[in-house]
Each structure stands twice: as C-alpha cells, then as structure tokens.
Amino acid sequence: MSDQRVGDNSGGLPQILLVGNPNVGKSVLFNALTGTYTTVSNYPGTSVEVSRGTCEIDGRRFEVLDTPGMYALMPITEEERVAREILLDETAHLVLHVVDARNLERMLPMTLQLVEAGLPVALVVNILDEAERIGMQINLELLQEKLGIPVIGTAIARKRGVKELRSVIADYVDKRTACFGYAADLERDIEKVVATLEGEYRIKPRAVALLLLQKDEDLLRIVQESEGDRFGHIMATLNEVTFARRSDLHLRINLERKRVCRGLLQGVISEEQGRRPPFAERLSAWTMNPVSGGALLLIVLYFGFYKFVGGFGAGTVVDFLEGTIFEGHLNPWMISHADQYIPWYWLHELLVGEYGILTLAIRYAVALVMPIVGAFFIAFSIIEDTGYFPRLAMLVDRIFKRIGLNGRAVIPLVLGFGCDTMATMVTRTLETVRERILATVLLALAIPCSAQLGVILGLLAEVPGALLIWSSVLMGVFMLVGLLAARLVPGERPMFYMEIPPLRLPQPRNVLVKTLTRMQWYFFEIFPLFVIASVLLWAGKMTGGLDYLVRGMNPVMRLLGLPPEASAAFIFGFFRRDFGAAGLYDLQSNGLLTAVQLTVAAVTLTLFVPCVAQFLVMRKERGWRVSLGIFTVVTALAFSVGFILNRLLLTSGVLS
Amino acid sequence: MRLPENAEEILEALWIATVEKGDNAAPFDVLKTSADDAALAELVRLSYVEIKGERVYLRQEGRHEAMMTVRRHRLAERLMMDILDIKGRQGDEKACEFEHLLHQGVDTKICTLLNHPETCPHGRPIPPGECCERARHSGEVGVVALTELKAGECGEIAYFSTTDMKKMQKLMSMGVLPGCELLLTRSYPSFIFKVGHSEFAVDDELAREIFIRKS
Numbered sequence: 010m011s012d013q014r015v016g017d018n019s020g021g022l023p024q025i026l027l028v029g030n031p032n033v034g035k036s037v038l039f040n041a042l043t044g045t046y047t048t049v050s051n052y053p054g055t056s057v058e059v060s061r062g063t064c065e066i067d068g069r070r071f072e073v074l075d076t077p078g079m080y081a082l083m084p085i086t087e088e089e090r091v092a093r094e095i096l097l098d099e100t101a102h103l104v105l106h107v108v109d110a111r112n113l114e115r116m117l118p119m120t121l122q123l124v125e126a127g128l129p130v131a132l133v134v135n136i137l138d139e140a141e142r143i144g145m146q147i148n149l150e151l152l153q154e155k156l157g158i159p160v161i162g163t164a165i166a167r168k169r170g171v172k173e174l175r176s177v178i179a180d181y182v183d184k185r186t187a188c189f190g191y192a193a194d195l196e197r198d199i200e201k202v203v204a205t206l207e208g209e210y211r212i213k214p215r216a217v218a219l220l221l222l223q224k225d226e227d228l229l230r231i232v233q234e235s236e237g238d239r240f241g242h243i244m245a246t247l248n249e250v251t252f253a254r255r256s257d258l259h260l261r262i263n264l265e266r267k268r269v270c271r272g273l274l275q276g277v278i279s280e281e282q283g284r285r286p287p288f289a290e291r292l293s294a295w296t297m298n299p300v301s302g303g304a305l306l307l308i309v310l311y312f313g314f315y316k317f318v319g320g321f322g323a324g325t326v327v328d329f330l331e332g333t334i335f336e337g338h339l340n341p342w343m344i345s346h347a348d349q350y351i352p353w354y355w356l357h358e359l360l361v362g363e364y365g366i367l368t369l370a371i372r373y374a375v376a377l378v379m380p381i382v383g384a385f386f387i388a389f390s391i392i393e394d395t396g397y398f399p400r401l402a403m404l405v406d407r408i409f410k411r412i413g414l415n416g417r418a419v420i421p422l423v424l425g426f427g428c429d430t431m432a433t434m435v436t437r438t439l440e441t442v443r444e445r446i447l448a449t450v451l452l453a454l455a456i457p458c459s460a461q462l463g464v465i466l467g468l469l470a471e472v473p474g475a476l477l478i479w480s481s482v483l484m485g486v487f488m489l490v491g492l493l494a495a496r497l498v499p500g501e502r503p504m505f506y507m508e509i510p511p512l513r514l515p516q517p518r519n520v521l522v523k524t525l526t527r528m529q530w531y532f533f534e535i536f537p538l539f540v541i542a543s544v545l546l547w548a549g550k551m552t553g554g555l556d557y558l559v560r561g562m563n564p565v566m567r568l569l570g571l572p573p574e575a576s577a578a579f580i581f582g583f584f585r586r587d588f589g590a591a592g593l594y595d596l597q598s599n600g601l602l603t604a605v606q607l608t609v610a611a612v613t614l615t616l617f618v619p620c621v622a623q624f625l626v627m628r629k630e631r632g633w634r635v636s637l638g639i640f641t642v643v644t645a646l647a648f649s650v651g652f653i654l655n656r657l658l659l660t661s662g663v664l665s
Numbered sequence: 666m667r668l669p670e671n672a673e674e675i676l677e678a679l680w681i682a683t684v685e686k687g688d689n690a691a692p693f694d695v696l697k698t699s700a701d702d703a704a705l706a707e708l709v710r711l712s713y714v715e716i717k718g719e720r721v722y723l724r725q726e727g728r729h730e731a732m733m734t735v736r737r738h739r740l741a742e743r744l745m746m747d748i749l750d751i752k753g754r755q756g757d758e759k760a761c762e763f764e765h766l767l768h769q770g771v772d773t774k775i776c777t778l779l780n781h782p783e784t785c786p787h788g789r790p791i792p793p794g795e796c797c798e799r800a801r802h803s804g805e806v807g808v809v810a811l812t813e814l815k816a817g818e819c820g821e822i823a824y825f826s827t828t829d830m831k832k833m834q835k836l837m838s839m840g841v842l843p844g845c846e847l848l849l850t851r852s853y854p855s856f857i858f859k860v861g862h863s864e865f866a867v868d869d870e871l872a873r874e875i876f877i878r879k880s
Contacts, residue, residue, distance in 0.1 A: 081837075085834055260825070506867045506871055
C-alpha cells in the first residue's frame with residue numbers, strides 16, 4: 010500500500026506469506042517450512058518482528074514470510090497494520106491462511122476477506138490433532154470444494170500434513186474464481202461504492218469498497234491519494250449509503266460474513282459432545298480464580314524465579330563459572346601470561362587490568378550475567394509456552410488499571426525482570442501510546458533486570474531486613490509513580506480484552522527456540538556494550554577522566570551518605586545496570602559499606618537510570634523528547650528516594 | 666393523585682436512606698428538607714411519613730409510593746444512558762427532570778422498552794414493577810448486559826450497545842459477534858467467557874456494553 014517495502018527485496022524468489030490469528034501455529038509452520046529459528050509465542054502479539062526465510066520444494070526455491078498475528082483485514086493494532094502492509098505490498102505466489110481447526114468457524118471470515126481481496130489464498134487448517142481429541146471431525150474435501158481454494162489439514166507441531174502442504178505450494182496455480190455473495194441490499198451498496206472507484210489498487214475494488222464502508226482509516230487515506238478530486242464524491246456516496254442503512258456497517262458486514270461462513274461449514278464440521286479432557290480445563294479455571302490463581306502465581310514465582318533463577322542460575326552456575334573457572338583458573342592464567350608477554354602497560358591494562366576486556370568485560374558477560382539471564386529466559390519461555398501469561402494478565406487487570414495500564418502490560422513488565430531493554434521493545438504490543446509510555450517509565454524506574462536482581466539479592470541477603478526495605482521501597486515507588494503517571498499522562502483509558510489460549514504442556518522445542526532466540530538477541534546486544542564499557546572505563550582510568558568523573562559524583566554520594574568509592578558503581582551503572590550492581594558487590598566484599606549504606610545504594614542503583622542499551626531502545630521506540638524526559642525524571646527520582654531513605658534509616662536507627 | 670416533584674424527591678431520598686442503607690429514619694438534612702417544607706407536610710398529610718423531632722420515618726402506607734419513585738428515577742437514568750446516550754453529569758440531571766414524567770403507565774412502557782432492567786447505571790437495584798413480575802411469570806427472555814450474568818450462565822450475544830464502535834471492532838474481528846452462543850465462566854476479577862472453543866477475557870467496561878439474550 011505504501012511505497013516502502015518491508016525489509017530487503019527477495020531477490021526475485023516467489024513468495025509465500027503466512028497469515029492468521031495469533032496462536033494458530035504460524036511460527037511453527039514457518040520453522041517447519043524453512044528450518045530456521047524464530048520466536049514461537051503463546052502471547053498474542055509477541056511476534057511483532059517479521060521473519061523471513063527460504064524453502065526449497067522440488068528444486069524450486071521460495072521465500073517465506075511470517076507476518077504478525079492479525080484478526081481481520083481491517084487493522085486495529087500496530088502489528089495488524091504491519092501484517093496488512095506486507096500482505097498488500099508483496100506480490101505473493103501464495104498466501105497461506107493458517108487457522109486453528111477448533112475455531113474454524115470463528116476464523117473462516119478472514120479467509121473470505123483474503124479471497125475477496127483477490128489474493129492467491131490457500132487455507133491451512135492446523136492443530137487438527139487437538140480438534141480430533143475433543144471430538145471434532147472436519148470434512149476438508151467438502152470445504153475445499155465449497156471455498157474454491159486449496160484446503161490442507163495439518164498438525165504442524167506433530168509434523169502432520171507438512172508434505173501435503175509442500176506439494177500444494179509447489180503445484181499452486183492461481184485461479185481466483187471464488188466469490189461470496191452477501192445479502193442483496195449489501196451487494197447493491199458495494200456496487201454503488203465500486204462504481205465510484207477509478208484508481209488503481211493492489212486489491213480488488215470489491216474489497217476496497219467493503220473496507221471503505223467499514224470506515225478503514227488507512228484505506229481512506231490511500232483512496233484519497235489515488236482518487237484525488239473524486240474523493241469528495243466517494244465520501245458523499247459512502248455517507249449516503251451509511252445513512253440510508255442507519256446501522257453500523259462494520260457490524261453488518263461482519264454478520265454477513267458469519268452467515269456466509271455458517272453456510273460454507275454446513276456439513277463440514279461434526280462434533281461429538283463432552284470429550285474434552287477435564288484436567289487442563291480444571292487447571293485453567295484454577296489459574297483464573299483470584300485465590301487459587303494467586304497461590305499458583307506464588308508457586309510459579311517461588312520455584313520458577315526464586316529457586317531456579319535466583320538459586321540455580323545466580324547461585325550455583327555463577328559460583329562455578331565466576332568463582333571456579335574465572336577467578337580460580339582463567340584470570341590468573343591470563344594475567345600471568347600478560348605479565349610475561351605484554352610489556353606495554355596500556356595494553357596490559359586494556360586486556361587484563363582492573364577494567365580489562367578479558368578480566369572485566371568477558372568475566373561479567375559470561376560468568377555473571379549470562380547464567381542469570383539465561384536461567385530467566387528459560388523460566389520465562391516455559392511459562393510463556395504453557396499459555397499462562399494471558400491468565401495472569403486477566404488476574405492483574407484490575408490492579409493495573411489503577412496505574413493506567415491494562416492486564417496486557419504484565420508481559421513486558423515480567424519480561425523486564427529478565428531484561429529491561431528487551432521489555433521496553435515489547436511495550437510496542439500495548440495498544441495505546443499512553444500505555445506504552447507508562448510501561449516504559451515503570452520499566453526504566455522500578456523494575457530491576459535479572460542480572461541486577463541476582464547480584465542485589467545476593468548482596469542484601471547478608472543483611473537481615475535490608476531485602477525487606479529494598480523491596481518495599483521499590484514496590485512503593487512502583488505504585489506511587491504508576492498512580493501519579495496514570496493521572497498525569499494524557500490519553501484514553503485503557504481497555505482490556507484478550508483471547509485466552511488453552512493451557513498446554515510446554516513443548517521442549519518451542520521453549521528451546523524461544524530461549525535461544527532471546528539469548529542470541531541478548532548476547533548480540535550486550536556483548537559489544539560490555540566491551541565498549543570496559544574500553545571506556547579503561548580509557549577513563551588511563552587519562553584520569555574516570556577519577557574526574559568519580560570525583561564529580563562524590564558530592565552526590567555524600568548526600569546519599571555513601572562512601573566516595575560508590576561513585577564508580579554508579580558510573581558503571583550507566584553502561585549496564587548489572588555493571589553497577591556488580592560494582593557494589595566489589596565494594597561489599599571489600600567491607601566498605603555499612604548496612605544502611607548498602608541498602609541505600611541498592612535502592613538508588615535499582616531505581617537509577619536504565620542502562621545505555623535500554624535508553625537507546627527507549628529513544629528508538631518513544632523518540633527523543635519522551636525518552637529524555639523519562640531519563641531526567643528517573644534520575645531525579647532515584648537520587649531523591651535514596652536521599653530520603655538514607656535520612657529515614659539514619660534517624661530511625663533501623664539497620665544500624 | 667400526583668405528588669409534587671419535591672415530595673417525590675423526599676420520598677426517594679428517604680427510601681434510599683432507610684430501605685437501602687438500613688437506617689430506621691433519615692434526618693432533615695439528608696432529605697434536603699426542613700420542618701416547614703410544604704412538600705413534607707403533604708407527605709405527612711397522606712400519612713406516607715412521620716416526623717419525630719428532626720428525623721423523618723417512612724410509614725408502611727408510603728412504602729409503595731417511595732419504591733415506585735425510586736424505580737421511576739432509575740428507569741429514567743437507564744433510558745438516558747442506554748438509549749439516549751446522555752452520560753455523566755448531564756445524564757444524571759436530565760434523569761432527575763425526566764423521572765417526574767414517568768406516570769400513568771409511561772414507566773411500564775419504558776421498563777418494557779428497556780427489557781425490565783434490574784439495576785441502574787450506577788449499579789443500584791431498580792425495584793421491580795408489575796410489568797417486571799408479569800414478564801417473569803410468562804417467562805420472557807430478557808436481554809441483559811454481560812455484567813448481569815452469573816458465572817455458569819449462557820446466552821446468545823444480542824447486540825453491542827456502545828456507540829464507540831472502535832471498541833467492539835476487536836471483539837468482532839476475533840469472532841465475537843451478535844448471534845454467537847456465549848458461556849460466562851467467571852465474572853471476577855475479569856469477565857471470562859467462552860464462544861465456541863475459545864475463551865476470552867474482557868474488563869467490566871467492555872462487559873457492560875455486551876448484551877446477552879439469556880437462555
């Protein structure tokens with residue numbers, strides 16, 4: 010529709026587009042066709058990014074595109090807009106509309122829309138195995154005959170139907186004959202609008218007319234551009250038709266499509282009643298009950314995060330990698346070699362010095378951060394794959410409404426405990442700009458990422474009571490800022506609606522793919538930054554700039570009641586949040602901090618400015634103005650809270 | 666016989682204070698009246714209420730009239746908000762003026778038009794009138810908001826009431842359309858319902874706009 014193409018060009022390969030609702034297995038199908046990895050997700054809207062890959066069938070190569078989930082050809086969310094643009098921009102060899110067999114009736118209207126638009130469509134009825142398990146029988150031959158397009162039944166997760174699908178792709182010849190008739194009065198309206206259109210469109214005039222009758226804003230703009238002076242006449246016709254019907258045409262058209270689909274499915278689906286396995290249903294009900302759901306959440310948090318991420322990831326694995334491998338063997342070995350072979354002081358320092366690339370950057374990245382973040386991503390991916398998150402979203406919706414968000418925002422916020430940078434990127438799945446800004450603020454301020462969390466929890470665990478103070482202050486700031494921001498940031502009130510996918514056992518392959526994709530992203534994003542940070546710190550040390558900066562921070566540290574050495578931790582914090590936390594760790598192990606100082610430092614550092622990477626993503630997603638604003642507010646808040654907390658702790662005598 | 670408008674207002678406030686809030690009587694200031702109020706004197710004359718000191722008691726004789734006044738007020742509110750789409754403060758004000766017109770069977774007609782609603786837009790109960798009892802007896806199926814359904818009840822989606830269609834488009838494109846059979850499985854903390862084999866969650870605000878023909 011626009012001139013801008015999505016991504017680079019395909020090198021002339023015929024294209025296959027995968028479209029459909031979220032949670033119908035598009036990404037799994039993409040993997041099955043191309044053999045490459047993408048994120049497979051249960052949370053509606055996580056696959057915002059478009060994946061491209063190639064596949065070869067009978068010696069012919071095709072390019073495969075996986076589009077974000079969409080519910081209808083008329084977009085509402087950002088992702089749907091992207092999906093539609095791809096759909097209408099690319100000249101596809103074949104569009105595969107993937108649907109969930111269990112919900113065929115609900116999803117078939119989009120097939121109609123795709124066919125109406127004049128696209129070369131084939132219908133992939135996926136998750137057939139589950140449908141059969143609950144006693145559904147679908148006569149696919151009959152459906153194919155009625156629809157006039159190829160229909161393939163699959164259970165991609167179980168590799169069923171992939172071969173048939175590949176042969177359909179290879180043999181597909183565009184016939185585009187099917188046309189679905191609506192009620193006579195609606196047909197007359199469509200004709201009236203079609204008659205006014207003269208411009209060139211990528212989709213059939215009939216589809217354009219239908220979208221116009223539904224007041225599709227993007228399309229109105231496009232029509233305005235291509236019709237020029239005639240646009241006024243078109244609008245007049247549209248308004249006349251809308252008024253003549255005196256009803257909402259969007260609803261009308263949807264109902265007509267539904268009627269047509271019922272007719273198409275007559276004799277196609279037969280259902281046996283009451284064969285649903287009861288346990289998944291019962292468990293699902295428990296997750297949504299506030300009492301048992303709350304208990305389940307605590308269990309998930311305790312075992313998934315506290316035990317697995319905190320205990321295993323941040324404890325066992327870190328101890329082994331950091332303590333045994335790096336401190337015990339690698340670092341001494343590297344340093345002794347450097348002492349022997351590198352006579353130049355600057356290079357020696359750069360590689361194995363205090364801020365050396367090998368001794369600091371790689372040690373932090375590999376031994377400290379990777380195990381924690383990795384463990385978090387594993388836990389997150391497992392939980393995500395079960396379909397638990399939409400249930401959590403529905404549980405917390407009421408609370409989140411108070412801080413100006415809706416239940417959906419729970420996903421980016423939980424992900425923030427893994428990596429705030431990635432979470433900031435995921436906030437784009439929220440529907441309104443206001444919600445995205447609010448979520449970004451909360452992520453920047455009050456959500457510590459897993460690496461930081463791991464180190465801070467370890468630190469505070471040694472001081473009784475500190476953990477409690479730290480977490481209550483953070484919770485307090487989170488709620489307070491949320492409540493305030495919800496009042497101050499203008500925009501419409503959020504609304505919550507969500508499809509709740511069935512609970513299922515996590516599939517190891519999905520979990521692995523998701524974890525690996527996230528780890529890979531994290532590593533590409535984090536590793537260069539670690540090295541850059543280390544080089545900058547080294548340069549700072551060599552030139553004395555670092556001392557200067559540290560001295561500049563000293564008055565601030567004094568205000569917070571912290572020793573001057575803590576400045577370094579805060580400056581590290583600029584580069585990565587966990588760098589800062591790890592800096593504190595060093596201070597603590599050298600016995601430089603009292604209990605009060607430790608708590609104040611931990612709170613301030615947690616609240617303090619997001620790391621460089623997060624700031625860059627903030628700027629990319631929200632723009633300079635908003636991100637700088639957030640940056641300033643967060644910094645000011647972090648130090649004020651630290652200042653007040655220090656005073657409070659000292660006056661009250663708690664912890665000292 | 667018609668009561669003056671301000672007498673109706675007093676009865677209404679008295680009903681809310683005594684029957685709904687459980688007090689045995691209401692002081693003058695709650696009823697926004699005083700000892701020398703003519704309207705109050707009229708109510709005493711009809712022996713609808715009784716005054717002891719500074720407090721006004723609702724008598725058995727006045728109960729029915731008070732209940733009907735409250736009913737007319739809340740029906741007027743429903744009419745304003747659901748049908749005429751006058752919401753917020755303006756809706757409340759207009760409802761206050763409108764309620765006094767709902768006499769001589771007009772209330773029955775409005776009640777039937779609104780399909781015998783059980784609560785006002787603020788969630789307070791609308792006392793049932795004869796028409797509601799008759800409808801209940803003859804087993805008329807009512808159309809109610811999703812918020813009125815109890816968990817485990819099912820029905821068919823009758824219509825979406827909102828004028829902001831953008832809100833409903835998402836539900837519609839997800840396949841939740843008038844004519845669909847719906848089963849409500851939870852109503853707290855969010856409304857969870859099933860359509861076909863899929864489950865959906867919506868918040869109060871959205872649930873209030875989805876109307877269900879109970880089955």
